[in-house]
Amino acid sequence: MGERLSDAEEVGGSKPPEPTTRDGASGGRDRPVLPLFLGVMAEAHEERHLLLSGEFDCDPEPLSTLRHSTSHVMAQAVKRLFPEVKLAIGPAIEDGFYYDFGRSQPFTPEDLARIEAVMREIAREGHRFERMELPRAEAIAFFRERGEPFKAEIIEGIADDRVSLYRQGEFVDLCRGPHVASTAEIRAFKLLSSSGAYWRGDEKNPMLQRIYGTSWLAQEDLDRYLWRLEEAKKRDHRKLGRDLDLFDFFDVAPGAPFWLPNGMVLVRELEKFARESLDARGYQEISTPLLVNKRLWVESGHWEHYQDNMFKVEVEDELFSLKPMNCPESALVYRRSLRSYRDLPLRFSEMGRCHRNERSGTLTGLVRVRQFTQDDAHIYVRPDQLQDEITQLLELVQEWYKVFTLTATFKLSTRPEKRLGTEEQWDTAEKALHEALRANGLAYSVNPGDAAFYGPKVDIDVQDVLGRAWQVATIQVDLTMLPERFQLEYIDTDGQPKRPVAIHRAIFGSYERFIGILTEHFAGAFPTWLAPVQARVLPISQKHEEYARQVWERLRGARIRAELDHRNEKLGYRIRDAQVRKVPYMLVVGERERQQGAVSLRHRTEEDLGAIPLERVLADLAREISSRAATLTVGRS
RNA sequence: GCCGGUGUAGCUCAGUGGCAGAGCAGCGGUUUCGUAAACCGCAGGUCGUGGGUUCAAGUCCCACCGCCGGCUCCA
Numbered sequence: 001m002g003e004r005l006s007d008a009e010e011v012g013g014s015k016p017p018e019p020t021t022r023d024g025a026s027g028g029r030d031r032p033v034l035p036l037f038l039g040v041m042a043e044a045h046e047e048r049h050l051l052l053s054g055e056f057d058c059d060p061e062p063l064s065t066l067r068h069s070t071s072h073v074m075a076q077a078v079k080r081l082f083p084e085v086k087l088a089i090g091p092a093i094e095d096g097f098y099y100d101f102g103r104s105q106p107f108t109p110e111d112l113a114r115i116e117a118v119m120r121e122i123a124r125e126g127h128r129f130e131r132m133e134l135p136r137a138e139a140i141a142f143f144r145e146r147g148e149p150f151k152a153e154i155i156e157g158i159a160d161d162r163v164s165l166y167r168q169g170e171f172v173d174l175c176r177g178p179h180v181a182s183t184a185e186i187r188a189f190k191l192l193s194s195s196g197a198y199w200r201g202d203e204k205n206p207m208l209q210r211i212y213g214t215s216w217l218a219q220e221d222l223d224r225y226l227w228r229l230e231e232a233k234k235r236d237h238r239k240l241g242r243d244l245d246l247f248d249f250f251d252v253a254p255g256a257p258f259w260l261p262n263g264m265v266l267v268r269e270l271e272k273f274a275r276e277s278l279d280a281r282g283y284q285e286i287s288t289p290l291l292v293n294k295r296l297w298v299e300s301g302h303w304e305h306y307q308d309n310m311f312k313v314e315v316e317d318e319l320f321s322l323k324p325m326n327c328p329e330s331a332l333v334y335r336r337s338l339r340s341y342r343d344l345p346l347r348f349s350e351m352g353r354c355h356r357n358e359r360s361g362t363l364t365g366l367v368r369v370r371q372f373t374q375d376d377a378h379i380y381v382r383p384d385q386l387q388d389e390i391t392q393l394l395e396l397v398q399e400w401y402k403v404f405t406l407t408a409t410f411k412l413s414t415r416p417e418k419r420l421g422t423e424e425q426w427d428t429a430e431k432a433l434h435e436a437l438r439a440n441g442l443a444y445s446v447n448p449g450d451a452a453f454y455g456p457k458v459d460i461d462v463q464d465v466l467g468r469a470w471q472v473a474t475i476q477v478d479l480t481m482l483p484e485r486f487q488l489e490y491i492d493t494d495g496q497p498k499r500p501v502a503i504h505r506a507i508f509g510s511y512e513r514f515i516g517i518l519t520e521h522f523a524g525a526f527p528t529w530l531a532p533v534q535a536r537v538l539p540i541s542q543k544h545e546e547y548a549r550q551v552w553e554r555l556r557g558a559r560i561r562a563e564l565d566h567r568n569e570k571l572g573y574r575i576r577d578a579q580v581r582k583v584p585y586m587l588v589v590g591e592r593e594r595q596q597g598a599v600s601l602r603h604r605t606e607e608d609l610g611a612i613p614l615e616r617v618l619a620d621l622a623r624e625i626s627s628r629a630a631t632l633t634v635g636r637s
Numbered sequence: 638g639c640c641g642g643u644g645u646a647g648c649u650c651a652g653u654g655g656c657a658g659a660g661c662a663g664c665g666g667u668u669u670c671g672u673a674a675a676c677c678g679c680a681g682g683u684c685g686u687g688g689g690u691u692c693a694a695g696u697c698c699c700a701c702c703g704c705c706g707g708c709u710c711c712a
Contacts, residue, residue, distance in 0.1 A: 106641050106642090107641090192706095193706060193707075194640095194707085195642095195706055195707030195708070196640025197707070198639080198708055198709065201708075203638080203708075203709050203710090207639065208640090208708095209640080209641090210708080212706095238704095250703095251702065251704080301712090302712080305712060309711090325712075359710065360703095361638060361639070361708080361709080362638090362711080363704090364705095368711085452712065471711095538672085540669085540671055540672090541671090542670090569670095569674090570668095570670055571670065573673080573675080575674095576672095576673035577673085588671075592671085607672075
């Protein structure tokens, strides 16, 4: 993770700090993996505990252990500064750790600085982490006496007779370990932020104050991580969206993006891509109403289960709602005529604009919105067609993501406790998903019990260049919801009506989120086929404007999105401007080019590539765009 | 929705009770330029919105809205 930023498309990015040579698999020449781990294991009883139970509060892997230990040191520092604070929990998490504290006052940035300073003192003091065990009842009494109600509550929920505590210096915490040997091992860390968090994650419980931090084995690793955070900030689609004039939000429509001309190019190109692909695969596109009478939502069950998220509108004493999903209306389309077994699979695709009343605090740029457009489809199949259809869908998903150089991860979610449908139906559906994943040679993880109540699903995450995962696509088998609730049927070979199986699927997920992810993935430097402006013509001076205009006309004639920048500015200024705007190609023209019928080419990340005949540039550009190439190829060959 | 932070020019930000500021962007002029920022000038503001305190509010107080970081939710 974090090693993938060196792509050629990176524009104006700073160089990462020199990576440390050790990286888990790659040898680890000077990382103190072994000594640290031995330190963790030094105490014989802890080793025994590991061997016997394998139960720890964190992964006994060195980095998690270090982060978990850092959270204890932070808690110790907080207790030194604010003795009245109550301890809750402090786990290691990806890239760091947090600790939750019971305290009426939130922590200020100044508090964090003070806490961090005390943590460094504690590290200098070099306290050993010592494990001890107490009978359960004694431990409860111990924490009650120390005024730690949360800790006591945790132990009350533990079934074991004995619990383990860890001490470093004056600080004692309920903990299963493991820990590093001494606070002296905690060096490369930083507190990052504080926020509210509910006790045990339940909003009915009191709100605690959480402090997040990060901790690493070596200072270089910390520096590298902090650099990664900076880099992620530069790639933030909200910033790039504004800088590149892709989209904007206005406070009159929270959670609903306005697409600006540049961003709308992205939407249109993606739509075009999707339609070309789906048309070739037997999909039939439909479009259904946004505003629908409550009666439909009652029939679909959304009124019962999803009402709180729906925008309601009263029209002439009748209640309507903006659709939060497209499936019920797709079912109406299916149901409007008698279907034969020969008609299946029936694939209805829809660019479905949905509205969901997400709670205000959850809205985030394009990735969490109230109005979005799904690249939705509902596929109706006979049970015997299910597996083959899923197999094809997985192929399609991979084909699409490859175009965007995104790497997908597949997660299979299986039957939950509360579910509809027979065991036999679930067996068949889950087997179909397993087999389809295998048929595609895909590695996947399984989330038992995580499926929707109506059928198992495969969710697909993509990783962006910074290694962050985003859920985009989903393939959900629907055994009961649409088929049963809407009484869907097809006439089978025996002349009898049968229930089809429905598949709900989206590959981009939503255009909004997908464009947000692409923006971050490419850092705004989109492949040429997606780039809002594909080429800029730059005359050396205004004397060369006429030839520049001819070049520009040729580009536009070839339906290339081109601009002519003949502003009264020096060439260097205009080149810089095109670079900043991440325009893939700059075509510089002066007297020499005019005489040769050529242009001097420059890629957005590179130096002058020299004069190239205009005809060749046009041909190369056309090829690159029509093939939806991921990299810049014009003039290279 | 909850906890906290935040909101000043198109953008990035300064201004801590006493005349609303800078850089970039924009516009005008000079310059006519060979590969990442020429020079001079001009214009640009209900300081998120609404109340309040004060002789005086961008600044202090209250409420609301948006945004940011989390929590929760994510049929």
